[in-house]
Amino acid sequence: MLKYILRRIILSIPVLLGVSIVSFMIISLAPGDFLDSYRLNPAVNAEQVKLLEKNFGLDKSPVVQYLLWLRNMLRGEWGQSFTYQIPVWDLIWRRVGATLLLSITTFIFTWGIGIPLGIYAALHQYSLGDQIAAVVGFIGLSIPNFFFALLFLFFAAKTGGKIFPVGGYISLDYDSFPAWKKFLDIVWHVLGPMITLGTSGLAGTMRIMRGQLLDELKQDYVEFARAKGMPENVVIYKHALRNAINPIITALGFSISGLLGGAVLTENVFGWPGMGQLIIEALLQQDIFVIMADIMLVSVLLVVGNLIADILLAAVDPRVRLRLG
């Protein structure tokens, strides 16, 4: 098992290297750079621009720039943000927290509701509850994240921000709150983005769970267990469910990617200060180091997510464990 994890980690290194090359290539393809606004500004003379170019390393060829960036990053230096003039790491640190908070709560929301609902729907196939769940699921899958976010804000604004806050991360007088209230305040603010971001995942999880469990319940071993006189609860929850949950765990890795991607729009609408918002700002400003750091971090999260999914899979499914040796 440990060997497997180690191998996976080593294998992900070339992939991440590839990601960095591709991202750097995309950024260098963009016409112009961060200093364009300075060049057009008559108050800044050419020498100053030259100096800035040298400071930022923009006078070198993209390949050299990339190698420099790689060297610095391996040393743990992520560079400076052009726009904010502070180290990229400081800029990103808080954003990572906000994005992780959003992704993790969304994740709990999707799985915490999606899996039980899927199980219920499978056990009560074709019942009214199953059909309602199917319709709601289809709607959840089809509603665009940002449209749902807008509807949510519309609702929040119409109710005067009393039931849900109208966007943002914390309340205005957050600093004056006691610790428990600070916590509740953040939870209250995360609800909106979480629900919007989670609906499609929720619907997907529910549908996969239902289908898988239905498939498993038709298997011979289930019949066998029943014939042996095993209580129905044990048959369903210990044997069938355990096998049925397998593909859901595989989907975990993908769902992290979906969450981070979908978060760009949702964060934008809700004014949630996460990485999605940061990358859009950085892209428009051509703030190279911020973009690179952002993409790298998110890719690492994705790789880690996939790894966790695989480990979980091995933990749940003895067959997988066997295969890994």
Add this chain to the structure above:
Amino acid sequence: MAEEIKKEEQQQDVFEKQFLSTPQLVWRAVKRHKFGLVAMWILLILYIFALFADFLSPMDYRVQHIQYKFAPPMKVFWKDETGNFAGPHVYLYKRVKDPVTFQSTFKEATYFDNFKVYDDFSEVETVLRIGEYNPDYESTVTNYQFVLNYKTVAVDNNGKEYNILTETKTEPLVTFEELGIKGKALNKNEDGFLSVDQIPLLNGDDVLLSVEDRGIASTFYFEENYKTKSKLQRYNLKPEDIKEFRKYVTLDVIEVETEDDFYEFFPENLLGVNLKKFNIKFFTKGWEYKWLGFIPGNIHLFGVEKSKLPYFAEDYATKDGIIYLWGADKFGRDMISRLLFGSRVSLTIGLLGIAITFTIGLMLGGVAGYFGGWIDEILMRLTEILMSIPSFYLLVSLSAILPSELSPSVKYILIIVILSFIGWPGMTRVIRGMTLGLKETEFIQAAVALGYPSRRIIWKHLLPNTATYVIVSATLSIPGYILGEAGLSFLGLGIREPSASWGLMLSQAQNITALTNYPWLLLPGLFIFITVLAFNLFGDAIRDALDPRALGH
């Protein structure tokens, strides 16, 4: 009896399975899926709407009417001011600003279609109408306007009124409140005119427009508005003396312009009027377009005649008839027309994107799976790298590097290319997997043994066997492209103004005031939702239908 019917059905089933062609069988299976069938019809209708967007749009989707910024959906009236049925019609809008809260609203407003006056200078009775030659003046009437006096009075506790603010405005339109006939039914006399004495404003009366209680109005008039403040001080009035504020309007004079001269008519000169209404007509002539880029036309499914009021208010006189059945956006452009033209972008982007992605996916996946070895290795590592970057991040990064000064059509094509670029790794992976499996089957082995060239085996033997999967997966992944484009345009990285796409239109609803005050801006989102839902349901039906078990093979 029932037995017989059942037997017959069974026989028919057997017959169909034996004698129907595959497309017929598929169609039969689709028909069983009720939701899928409804979804199919909805999609069909949406695509037809997109195709005939020019004909269906009542107004030009690019033309701005800044006067009608955020105009709400127009109310369609069926009865005219006399209370008789007059067919569906709408009225022009006049923007009315609340003096205290500064909130502006749109009210239905009108002008005179034609009116009869007594000219005391030349001592004739004459009928005036814009754009028509008047024999009495030997000239054509080009324009007229209302000079209105708006008066704000403070009412003290004894009911005494003090005039605190008088403003005179020249207006091309009057609202029904200003005329004093809101909710009233009028009569027409025998020569077809509304007699003036039923209409308080035209009678020369003061018409009460609004009564404001002493809430914010009190602070506003006493402190913030310096004009009224000095007046109130002169009258020695204090906030606590005031019961309420009233706003009146009076008609000062109607200014009529002809080609050579300028006339003024006082309310006492008016003998009869007809109020203008805009009838909704079908197959009417409107703005000009080129259907499919080359067939010129100007016929539209529905619309109203264009307003004749000329240059005093540029915006009231346009080439379009003004009709906002679903409201207007922040530049005063018609939502219906923009939704229709936006659907062209939003609905085609998925189809074109899927076409490109599948071509790439089939080719690379087929090659990788069939040849294996280092080709496979390289291709798969590349797809892994691309799949390790969250797709929306990649999408946003790619579209951010596009120069902003591209022409709309180039931009549109580039966005499709970018969307396809995001889609190909997943597709390639799946096709490769299928090819790997198929490669081991006997018929492929046979083809290899027969010495067929690789190209032929890939195209003729391998790929056709992935067709079922490809068709289903294509239908189900179209929504991804629609959402991708919508998301990019929503962020301002996709389609740009003045072109329209649903995502771009929805981006106007991003700010919270716009969202709550002008909820019709959310309509494009509803359309995205319906389209995506329909594609999902239809894809589901297709998946069931193409399932070999459903086809009875």
